[in-house]
Every structure is written in structure tokens, then in C-alpha cells.
Amino acid sequence: AYFPAAAANYGQNENSTPSHKFSQYRAFSAKFSPPTLPPWAPVDFYPKLEPTRLERDFISKLSNNVEKVNLGNEVATFLKGNENPREAFLRILLISRHRSIITQFESWMKSKKDVVFPVIDQADKNIAVSLFLLEDKITNINALVQVFQLKAEDCMGVVPYLYSKRHYKAACDWAVALELFDAFHISDFVIPLLVQGKNNTLEGYLDKSPKCAELFVFYLDDLSEDQTLLQPYMNIPNRDGLKVLNGRTVDKTTKRYSVKYGVDLEKLPNYNRRLVVNDLVYWAREFRNIETSGIVAWRELMEYKLEKTDNPNMKNIFLERLARIDRDETVYWSEKLKHRPESIEHLFRNLSVSTEDDDWFPNDSPQGNKTDQGKTEANRDVDNRKKSEESVEYYSLPLKSDEIIFIDDKERLVQAFNHLSKAPMIGLDGEFTAGPHRVKLSTLQLSTVDLCYIFDINKLESLLEDKEWKPLLDIIMNPQIKIIGFGVHEDLKLLSQSAFLLKEIQHRKKGIICLETLKVKGVTKLLDYDATVTRGLSGMCEAVMGKPLDKSEQISNWERRPLRREQMRYAALDALICIQIYTRLQTTAEEKGKLDEFNKLVANVASPQKNAPKTDEEKKTKDSGKDKSEVEVNVEVKPLNTAEISPCDLHVVCDTMLQGVCKKLRLCGVDAVALENGQSHEHCLVLRNNLIKSGVSPVYILSRGKPAQGMVKHVPKGHCYSVLESSTEAQIREIFSYFNVVAQEGDVFSRCVICNGAEYVKLQNSHMVKIQKNQNEAIVIPAGAEQSSSRNRHSDFGDFLDESSEDEDENEISTTKPADWIDLEDGGKIDINNGQMENGIKIGIKAVPNNTLQNVQEFWVCQSCGKVYWQGSHWEKAQDKVKSFLNVAPVPSPKPAT
Numbered sequence: 001a002y003f004p005a006a007a008a009n010y011g012q013n014e015n016s017t018p019s020h021k022f023s024q025y026r027a028f029s030a031k032f033s034p035p036t037l038p039p040w041a042p043v044d045f046y047p048k049l050e051p052t053r054l055e056r057d058f059i060s061k062l063s064n065n066v067e068k069v070n071l072g073n074e075v076a077t078f079l080k081g082n083e084n085p086r087e088a089f090l091r092i093l094l095i096s097r098h099r100s101i102i103t104q105f106e107s108w109m110k111s112k113k114d115v116v117f118p119v120i121d122q123a124d125k126n127i128a129v130s131l132f133l134l135e136d137k138i139t140n141i142n143a144l145v146q147v148f149q150l151k152a153e154d155c156m157g158v159v160p161y162l163y164s165k166r167h168y169k170a171a172c173d174w175a176v177a178l179e180l181f182d183a184f185h186i187s188d189f190v191i192p193l194l195v196q197g198k199n200n201t202l203e204g205y206l207d208k209s210p211k212c213a214e215l216f217v218f219y220l221d222d223l224s225e226d227q228t229l230l231q232p233y234m235n236i237p238n239r240d241g242l243k244v245l246n247g248r249t250v251d252k253t254t255k256r257y258s259v260k261y262g263v264d265l266e267k268l269p270n271y272n273r274r275l276v277v278n279d280l281v282y283w284a285r286e287f288r289n290i291e292t293s294g295i296v297a298w299r300e301l302m303e304y305k306l307e308k309t310d311n312p313n314m315k316n317i318f319l320e321r322l323a324r325i326d327r328d329e330t331v332y333w334s335e336k337l338k339h340r341p342e343s344i345e346h347l348f349r350n351l352s353v354s355t356e357d358d359d360w361f362p363n364d365s366p367q368g369n370k371t372d373q374g375k376t377e378a379n380r381d382v383d384n385r386k387k388s389e390e391s392v393e394y395y396s397l398p399l400k401s402d403e404i405i406f407i408d409d410k411e412r413l414v415q416a417f418n419h420l421s422k423a424p425m426i427g428l429d430g431e432f433t434a435g436p437h438r439v440k441l442s443t444l445q446l447s448t449v450d451l452c453y454i455f456d457i458n459k460l461e462s463l464l465e466d467k468e469w470k471p472l473l474d475i476i477m478n479p480q481i482k483i484i485g486f487g488v489h490e491d492l493k494l495l496s497q498s499a500f501l502l503k504e505i506q507h508r509k510k511g512i513i514c515l516e517t518l519k520v521k522g523v524t525k526l527l528d529y530d531a532t533v534t535r536g537l538s539g540m541c542e543a544v545m546g547k548p549l550d551k552s553e554q555i556s557n558w559e560r561r562p563l564r565r566e567q568m569r570y571a572a573l574d575a576l577i578c579i580q581i582y583t584r585l586q587t588t589a590e591e592k593g594k595l596d597e598f599n600k601l602v603a604n605v606a607s608p609q610k611n612a613p614k615t616d617e618e619k620k621t622k623d624s625g626k627d628k629s630e631v632e633v634n635v636e637v638k639p640l641n642t643a644e645i646s647p648c649d650l651h652v653v654c655d656t657m658l659q660g661v662c663k664k665l666r667l668c669g670v671d672a673v674a675l676e677n678g679q680s681h682e683h684c685l686v687l688r689n690n691l692i693k694s695g696v697s698p699v700y701i702l703s704r705g706k707p708a709q710g711m712v713k714h715v716p717k718g719h720c721y722s723v724l725e726s727s728t729e730a731q732i733r734e735i736f737s738y739f740n741v742v743a744q745e746g747d748v749f750s751r752c753v754i755c756n757g758a759e760y761v762k763l764q765n766s767h768m769v770k771i772q773k774n775q776n777e778a779i780v781i782p783a784g785a786e787q788s789s790s791r792n793r794h795s796d797f798g799d800f801l802d803e804s805s806e807d808e809d810e811n812e813i814s815t816t817k818p819a820d821w822i823d824l825e826d827g828g829k830i831d832i833n834n835g836q837m838e839n840g841i842k843i844g845i846k847a848v849p850n851n852t853l854q855n856v857q858e859f860w861v862c863q864s865c866g867k868v869y870w871q872g873s874h875w876e877k878a879q880d881k882v883k884s885f886l887n888v889a890p891v892p893s894p895k896p897a898t
Contacts, residue, residue, distance in 0.1 A: 051095050054078065059096045075104045084118045085109070086148065093131050099140055102132075106143040125154050133162070138173040138204065145177045152178050159184065166236055168192040172205050181209040186216050187232075195233045197241030206261065213261040220254040221268040266437055275436035276309060277317055283434075284321040285680070286555075287329060289710030294552030297567075304433065304557040306337065316341045323347060394550040395541055397573040399452060404572045406563070408456040410463065416446075416453045417471040423448040425482045426475070427578035430491040431558045431571055441494040442558035445575035446475075452572035457498050458559065469499045477504065479511045482606075484578045486515045486537040510607045515540060515581060517605045526597060527588045533722050535705055537574065544581050544588075549573065639740040640718045647747045648758075650739055651696050653687045655703035658723065661731050666756055668732070669747030671696070673756055681707035685714055702735065749869075757864030761837060762826050765857045768868075771835040771845050772853060841866045 051059065058078045078092075079085045089105050092098070109117075128148045135141050144150065155178060162171035168189040175184060184190075190212065193202040206213040223229050223245065230245065244253070251271060258265050266272050283302060290298045306315060315337055323330045323344045331347055334340050340348070407413050420426060427447040432439050444455040476483060476492070485491060489512065496505040519540055524531070529543040542548040553570035563571075589598035647669030654662040654674040662674035673691075675683055684701045691699045701711055701720040708722035721738055725731045735741075751758050820833045828838060835843040844866045848859075852870065860869045 051091075055092060055095060059092065059098075075101060075108050079105075079108060086117060086120055087124065089147075090124055090128060094127070099132060099135060100137075102140050102143045102147065106147050109147060120148055122154065124148070125150060129155055129158065133158075134167060134170050135173070136169075138176065138201075141173050141177045150178065152180060160188075163189045163192070166192075168196065168236070169198055169201050172201050176204045176208075179208075181205070182211045183209075184212070186212050186219060190216055191219065192233055192236050194245070195230065195236060195241050196238050197244070199241075203260075210261070213257075214263055217254065217258050217261060217263040218268065220250060220257060221270045224250040224254060224274075225270045272436075273311075276305075276314060279436040280305060280314060280318045281321050283555075284318055285325065285682070286710075287322065287325050288682070289706070289713075290555075291552050293550065294555065296564075297553050297556040300557040300560060301433070301555050302333075303336075304559060305435070312339065315339045316343070319344055393547055395545055395547040395573075395577070397569050397576065399450075399572060399576065401565075403450065404452050404454065404568055406454050406456065406568065408459040408463075410468075413455075413460070413464075414471075416455075417475065419451065420446055420448065420453070420475050421471070421478070421481075423481060425449070425484065425579055425582075427452075427575040428483050428485040428488055428491060429571070429574040429578065430494055431556075431574075432494065433558045434555055439494060441491075441498055443563075443571060444491075444495060445571050447572065447575035447579060449576075449579060452576055454563075454568065454571055456561070457495075459561075461498055464499070466499055466501045469501045473502055473504060482511060482513055484513045484515065484582050485575075486540065486578060488512055488514045488516075488578075513582065513602060513606050515578060518585075518601065521601055521605065523585060523598070523601055526594060526601065527585060527592060531724065533724070537577070540581060541577055544584050545577070549577065638738075640721075640738055641740040644740050644742045647741055647743050648750070650741055651691065651699045652735075653684045653691070653699060653701050655681055655684055655701070655707060657704055658702055658731070660728055661702070661723070661735070663753045664728060664732055665735070666751040666753045667749060668736075668743055669750045670741070671751070671756065671758075682711060685711060688715070700739070752862040752865060752867055752869075754867050755862060755865040757862045759863040760860040760869075761824065761828055761830065761863055763824070763830070763843075763859045763861060765853070765859075767822075767824075767830065767832065768845060768848070768853055768859055770832055771830075771843060772848075774833045775835055775845065837861070837863060837866075839863060844868050 058074065061074060079088060082088045085105075085108075092101075125148055128144060129150070132141055132144045135144075155174070158178070159171045159175045159180060162168075162174060171189040172193060175181075175189070190202045190205065193199070206216060219229070227246065230242070233239075244250075251274065254268065254271050255265065257263075258268065258271075265275070283298070283305070287298060302318070306318065316339075319330055319334055319337075319339070319341060320343050322333060327347050330344060334344065334347075405412065405416065407416050425448070427445075429445045430441050431443045431445070432441050441457045444457055446453050446455070475481060492505050492512070496502045515537070524540070524543055532539045532542045532548075534542050534548050538549040538551055550570070553567050556564075556567050556570075558567070586595075586598065589595045647665075648671065650665075651671045652662075652665065652673075654665075654672055656675045656677060656679065659674045659677075662672045665672040673687060675681075675687070681703060684703060688699045688701055691697075698719065701708075701715060702723055703711060703720065704723050708720055712720040712722075714720075721735070723731050723734060725734045736743075752760075818833065819831045819836075821829045822832050823829055830837055830843070835845055837843065841863060843861050845868060848868055848870075856870045858870070861867070862869070
């Protein structure tokens, strides 16, 4: 179904069924003639016309200054009084070929809608089509179709002719202009356009071709598993789209188009399978971060996920991943599932698990020390979780069991609505089961100061008619009732999807108080509350109420019935605490004499104004795509070290989300390494352990959010820091403040931003010129190849440092000259012929531009990777950048250690 049909068979497979194994769509074919040479084909059949004086004047204006001519007025003047304006305009097109004026002519004709123009004959239509056959702008093609009243039958075979000649964009544009939607198979021009990277063009056709759009999504799903589906399209020109049609990029493209064209992701077998696998792997790895009190909830969630799949391979994946984390838990699940894959048989022979994760724990054995019970350090860490939890005191629910009411029938529903309708303030929260697919609300919690109602949305959806939701709608839409929550707008959005009548909930904009937004707008700073490492609602509770929330039940299976007592109390507290936090904020504001400022802030949140100026805190957290738990502003941290340290004494491992910070720390002289893309967050522990074994100590981990919370249990106190700030420069300030780092002039630019190397070789201009000359003489360029030099700036820090790249030209064939070693002023030697240092690292001179070699007198080469640095044109900018957060004056030129 995805392979282009032969031109000779075109139009003969209307009733055939495609071979797509997951769909039963008909193969779409245009109901036009085969792509033989039609009468409008671009050949020299145009009549030879002699322009009139009026036509010459008009064409002259177009030719001399077409961009500045008022085309609308000129077209109107030219056509004034003309009995057959289409014919006159066609003459202009034939003489001048200025196709861009077609839109002005269309506008002129629309202004004469009451005028009846002469009928257009087919010969004129054929000429018009031929003139615009390969037009690049679809707006011009659309205008032509309207002006000459073109129909599909007037353009027999236009689209097949174009894609048979591999003019795929033109074919798609004409199909759209002629409204031939769902008339062609996706192999005709949609997939070729995908290969060419012209997604905007193909979307113009698919947007109004629902059958083709759905088949296209299924094609992408198959493509993610079978790249041979692209083989029939490898001979088309300009295959720029191929570079994004592999790996995760295909998944992103599939998801985007499935959402755009309303195809349920769960119906895409390959995409859905990967989602389920990734979800299982994620939650298996999360077991390491689960506190003892949350193990029951975690087990319930995993049981729910495993019950939903009948694929035994999913159980294998789950058990194999879990075996890397904890032996005893793996044995528990193997017995529960009555499933024992061969890969975990060794666990039942009382053998230690040899895994990629065992060397996370710094001890003498890479597999971890075994205890008397035969457990690895990972097992022992799980057993000892309670010890670390005993020191944490959580905020407790001040309600009795009979003050938490579960609503799953109409009688108690009416009673709840009556009570809530009289409350001046309601805390709102919702719970759902985490999963790979679209989130669906399981429970809704609405709390007053003395009662909390937990609504069973799953049960009520099937129990209530649409009109029976109206009391709830009235309560939430009542402007006299304050609705308070944390991230409350997301909960309301989920609730609005539970019943058709509730869709109106999304339109309530006033009276909704989101504590998360209040926090972002600076309410905690206004009232002098200390910042906390804990994120989200729990962090705000800790700052305002003095204790964090126990979130161990958050990952529960909220679909199970009945809910456990712990789930009920957790759900109730999440709603009630919103009222208590808001009340405490209000009281604190009154005590501090800041009630007017507080009320103004609340009013701004509850009644947001369009185009309202943003606060400094909002500007710092403008990335709304981040999870709500990730937002922190204006952080003041307590230093870990009482004594000041220099950047070179700080050794850190940066998590994946801090790769940019890692480079900037190196620029300041910090010994910093970072995870590569694709590595798990927990690999920070592996890198840390390896550095400690190599003699580097102490080594700290920099991470954020939940990954940091998971790793903090495996390192000494304070050795895993969760970065709170959002902007990069603010993060550097925060890190320096936490570790009490003070930079001196000699620290700045003392490390290579690429490889973290701290040793450089200083070369004079004469050395660099000679190396370049010798290398050029040793290079043979194949015939026809173009010489090229690239300049690669790794300047995520504002382009303040010029540096070289070691990229090589693939077309170059080099010969090696005999070594010619020379001594350098600062010690060391270099091979002046081949550009190598004593350690065998080649100097990356090929990326240094010629004008730089001519004008710069001194260069510094990293001994670890060969990168070349010099004082570039952005040096003053660099000084300002560095001063802004280090408060030091950089030296006038880099002076790396030698």
C-alpha cells in the first residue's frame, strides 16, 4: 500500500486493498486519465503575440520596478473598460510571464462580482494551466483556479503528470487547488514530500484528506520499525527529510501527526508497544526511588500495568530491568506473576546480581559488597530506607475518617453538592493513574475546612446523565466560591473531559486561585518564606506550614476499588492543604502588614489580565512546558562549605538536563563532567564512583527534581545537589553560592569547554602558519571536490570565545610527512610537519579561518583534545558575561595552565 504504482497501471487499482497489516483502507487513486502527454504540457505551442502600446507600458512598469509598483491600481487601470479581461490578462502572462500579478487580478475580479465576463474556452484554460504548471506559490495556483474557473475535468491528469515527472510539491499544490482530496494514494506525492522534508506542503493536502491522513500515520508507525519502506523513494531528488526519519524522531513525527489527524495512539501497534515498554522500564527503575511507605502503592501500580498487557515479553522486560535494581523484589514479582525468564534464573540460585547498576555504590567491589544474607548494596539500601525516612516528619491530615466521604452513588452526591454550594472556599485536586497514554481523571477531591469529598469519577461517569452534572458545574462556575488548588487548571481541564456538560468549566477564568501561580509570582518571597529543595505542592507546604507532604501514595493505582485507607487520606489532604496554605498566607500577610500587596497578587492570579506585565519571577520561569514541580525562583541557599574554595577544587558530575551548565562551569575553572544524551540519570552515580576510584575527591552530583531526590540517598549528605534556578546564569550563581566558590582571575577560561582538559600548549602565530602550510602540502584533493573550512563555535555562553573544530573533510586524502619536532617556549614539543603534540593528539588547525591565522598572534591548544582557542572578536562580551555572575575581572587574554 505504500509503494508507488507503475504509471502504466495508474487508475486501474481503485478497488484493490492495500497490504498494510493494520488497516483495511482502500488504495486511493485519481479518477483521471493516465499521465500521458496532455494538451497543456509545457511545449512551444504558445502563440506569437505582438503587444499593443498599452500592454508594452504595463509590462514595462512591471519589469522595471515590479516590487514598488502599486499593482492593484496598475491592474485596475490596465483592465478598465476591457470587454474580455481574462483574455487581456492571459496576453500579459504570455508576453511577460509575470505570474505574481495573478493575485492582484483575482482581487480585481472579486471587486467586479456583479459583472458578467465572457465564457472562457478550453484552449485559454490549457494555456493558463501550462503557464502555472510548476508555480512554486500555492497562493498563485489558487488564484489561477479562481480566475479561470478551473475544474478537475479541465485539468485532466495534471497531478499524475506532475508526480510522474517527480514534481511532487507542484503535484500536491495542484491537488489542493483543484480540491482533489483523498483522490490520490500517499505514495504518489505525500511520502515523497516527507522524504524531501516538505511537511508543510503535504499537510495542506492531508488536512482535508482524512483517509489519506490516517493511512499516513499508520505508515509512519510502520516506518519506525521498518526503514526499508523508504527504499522505493530513494531515487527522488533533494532527500532532505531523511535525516529526521529515523529513531526517536520518527516517534515524535508519528505522535504529532496522530494528534493532528485524530488517530488514537493506542491503535498504532508499534508506537503503542514502545510506549508500554518504556513505561514499564521507567517504573521498574523508579523502584530505587520509592520510599518504604510507598512500596505497596508502587506494587499496585505495576500489577495494574502488567494486567493490561497479554504480551509475555512485557513481563520479561519488567523482570529483567527490575533484576538490575533489587533481587528480592524481582523474586517477589516472578513468583507473583508465575513467570521466570531464563535471564533471571541465577537469582533463584542465591547468586548475586551482576548488573550495570551495582557499581553505583562506592566500595571495593564493582558488584557491591555482599551482606551476610547474600544481598548486594542495592538490596541493603532498600532494606534500610526506613532509617532515612525516620528523620522526615510529614504534615498530617487533621480530619477524622468519618470526615472523608467517598461519593459513588446519587444519594450522597446530592448531599455533597448541597454542602459544597454553601462553602465560601473549596480546595480542589484530582488523581489519575500514571501511564503512557492520555490521562483520565479517576477521582476528584473537593474539600471545605471541615469535610473532604472524594468523587469516584469512573463510577459517576456511567451512573449520571449529562444533566445530573449541573450542580457540580454551578459550584465551580459560582464566582462567589473561591476554588483553590495547586496546578488547578490542569485538574479542571481533566474534569471538563468527564462529561459534555462540564466542558464549560474551562471557560471560568475568574475566582480560580492557583497556588502554583502564586508561588511563581513571588508570594513566598513577598512574605519572607525560605526556599526549599522539595518541589511542587509538598515544597510549598514545607515552606508555609513547616512540614512537607508524604507523596508516597501519588503513584498509586487510582483505578482500583475500593481505595485503600492510605489513598483516601492522601487524596483528601492534597485538597484540604490548599485551603490551609492559602489561609496561612493570608494570615502571614496581615501580620507583616502586607495584606494589600497580597490581595493585589491574588487578584492578579484569580483574574488574569491579557498582556499584563510579567514579574521578574515569571520571566525566569517562562518555560511553561516544564513540569509544575520544576519551577523555582529567586533561590537563596545555605552554603555547604563554611570556607571558601576555588573553582579548581570543585569536582562535579552534571545530569543530562545540566549539560549546558557543565560547559559554563568549565569556563569558570570547575572540574565538571556531564552525562551523554540517552544515559539514565542514575549513571551520575557511576561517573562519581569512577572519579573517586581514580583519586578525585570529593565529587558532587548536580541534578534537578525527582532524579536528584532518587540519587540523594546513595551519596553522603549534601553531595547530591538539586539545582532550583531556571536560567543558566542563575544556576551558576546558585551552584557557586552552595559550594561557596570564589573565582580568581587565573581560574577563568582555565579549562577546555569541550573535553574538560586543564592543560594547554601555547603556540605562536609562526608555528600555526607553518603547520597549516605543511598540512596543505600533504593533502591531495580528489578531482571535483571543493575545499572547505568550517568554523565551529561551542559558545553556548553567548559566543564569547572563538575556538576551532577538528572536523575533517571526508574528500581529502592526506599523506604523512616525516616528523619534525620543535621545542616550545613554555616547554614541550610539537611536530611542525604533521601538527601533533607529544601525546599524539593532533592540533585542530583545519578549523581556524585563514584571516584568524593572519591576524592573531597567540593560540592555546588543549592537550587533551587538540581544540584551538584564541582571543576572538567577542572577548569584551565574554568579560561582561563572566563579570555578571562571578564578580571577577577576567584577564585580558586567556592564560591556561601549561
